[in-house]
Amino acid sequence: MSELNLILLGPPGAGKGTQAERLTDDFKLPYIATGDILRRAVKDETELGKHAKAFMEQGKLVPDELITGIILEAIGSTEAEDGFVLDGFPRTVGQADSLAEGMKSMDRDLTAAILIDVPDEDVLRRMSGRRVSVKTGRVYHVEFDPPKHEDRCDVDGSRLVQRDDDKPETVKKRLDVYHEQTEPLINYYEDQGLLRRFDGTRSPTEVHDHIRATIATLRLEDEL
Secondary structure, eight states, X not given: OOOEEEEEEOOTTSSHHHHHHHHHHHHTOOEEEHHHHHHHHHHHTOHHHHHHHHHHHTTOOOOHHHHHHHHHHHHTSGGGTTEEXXXXXXXXXXXXXXXXXXXXXXXXXXXXXXEEEOOHHHHHHHHHTEEEETTTOOEEETTTBOOSBTXXXXXXXXXXXXXXXXXXXXXXXXXXXXXXXXXXXXXXHHHTTOEEEEETTSOHHHHHHHHHHHHHHHHHHXXX
């Protein structure tokens, strides 16, 4: 297996970012996160970035074809020639089809779609329990990592707040969008034999160890 081309799937709050960091460290692969790549393309003033910027300045969503083009640009870079970890794309089956077509034109294939599966109630519990220091940005959790003094940062005593994104009503809306738009990708990649499912309710280290073992198995199977 000369390349390791991975997609991360899962609901918001599943821990995809944590696993992406560990996988990029493990295998020395670039982490391609949709938001980061889009901002970089705009900053670098690539042709696609300029087009995307025009939509963003008007407060409009960047069209799928532009997002796909920017992602494929990143995948086709020298930095990603040995593989990549893709997070936040595709979000829909239509985007997945476009990604597959683009990769086929590069004569490349996905290695696996890694699903970090977490039930809605666990996502709500994780995200709505977060509290953030208004000064340092340090994150606490009222249940899993509480501050010594309620609503105050341990470091400097600054006030802790709940971000709008972490409020229960916002988390529920984000989950609704995930179930409607992104969850169909589970069957999409399962039908292609690419899906690998992991229990995201386990500790980050356990999830990481399981993913690493699965990737090792995929590589071994490819060599046989």
